[in-house]
Amino acid sequence: MSRLNPRDLLVLDTQAVARRPGAMVEVSRTVDAPPGLGTDVVCVPEGAPIELQLRLESVVEGVLVSGSCRTQASGECVRCLDSLLFDLDLDIQELFAYPDTAAADAEEITQVEDELVDFRPVLRDAVVLALPLQPVCQDDCLGLCAMCGARLGDDPEHQHDQVDPRWAALGGLHRQDSNASDAPGAS
Ligand SMILES: [Zn+2]
Ligand SMILES: [Zn+2]
Incomplete structure (x- = not known):
């Protein structure tokens, strides 16, 4: 397991709340989108700004991270190929468990490492789930003429x-x- 870099903006520092159930800090920051947020058809382009408004709450088993991520995805209408921009406003809620708790044994639970948590996979899952598989510019987009390609x-x-x-x-x-x-x- 590679160690997390505390200076990475997508790594959250839980030191202020760790092991103090009930303690809470808020984290607001704008980060650059990491690669891999979507598909060729629709994605949040690498480097695009993502606004994070997060709460880190200390609970018995670990740190609960919740809040919102705001950004814009871009893509192409699958019918008429027009370029599209979507506003994404995602709700996030993820428990990061301390390594020595029962919760940490569950496979899908990410662990707190040296009081740091890696927010990248959480962000990626939330974005990928929110993106449409078949984006269209409007629900009744007529697409392109089969004979000449006109919109x-x-x-x-x-x-x-x-x-x-x-x-x-x-x-x-x-x-x-x-x-x-x-x-x-x-x-
Ligand atoms: Zn269209
Ligand atoms: Zn035509």
């Missing part, structure tokens, strides 16, 4: 001359003919 939301009247299905069938035949004449030995 249908900009031009609801948009249409192409409908080819009569019988002529379309002939067009297909014509294409087959020209393909055949391109084939070696066909001419």
